[in-house]
Amino acid sequence: MHSPELLKGTLQTIILKLLADNGKMYGYEITQRVKELSGGMLTLTEGALYPTLHKLEAEGFLSTEKISMGKRVRKYYLLTPSGNNTAAQKIEDFEAFIITMFKVLQINPQFG
Amino acid sequence: MHSPELLKGTLQTIILKLLADNGKMYGYEITQRVKELSGGMLTLTEGALYPTLHKLEAEGFLSTEKISMGKRVRKYYLLTPSGNNTAAQKIEDFEAFIITMFKVLQINPQFG
DNA sequence: TTTAATACATTAGAGTCTTAGGTAATACGA
């Protein structure tokens, strides 16, 4: 992003929503999907991604499955029931945040 | 806010836009205006506000005027020409950020 | 007269990121 500081606080929301939509994904796959969906505007760094995945797992929002691909091991992440609720909540929070920001900045949403 | 971490990186944008709209404002006034515009959803803390104002001034985006109100001194902030450009740029960045986030989260904007 | 509101400010510490680095398997072109 041009303004990487705006991204702060949105990483958990992005991860949880992608997993809610896709069932299960592994770390590298998440970085590629984000790049693709954003049209190259947004690139997740691994130094941010992996600690966040581990934190979400430690908090009980994600569980993992290790799948061997030949000699390489992929680590898939999937939402727990608690993670599912949190995903929905984070999206609501994000939408509320945007509405509030539009009010404060007094700009009216124009998309399309 | 419910999700204060979402606010990170937006404070400069908020300050610059308010000054662009209102000509000049002092710190406390900015906190009150934000509270009012957001319907109480967003409260700027002084520990964030004042260092940010000082930083924007040091970067040449803001200039100041001290006005005596009896024994008390108010410090008004106003945009420099450079600050004016930056304000416009920050708003553009914010809008681009939102559009990107909608793409990544695959939610379609519904307002009203 | 004492509490709330106005008005400025700083500091310690928390949280989230970037940058940089490390390891290793697999795919592909020259």
Added chain:
DNA sequence: TCGTATTACCTAAGACTCTAATGTATTAAA
């Protein structure tokens, strides 16, 4: 086959931005 890019995981140091707490002082209101 040899080097490079890509795939795939990971950690650590440091930067940056915020919150919470604290400090000072004036003015308004109960």
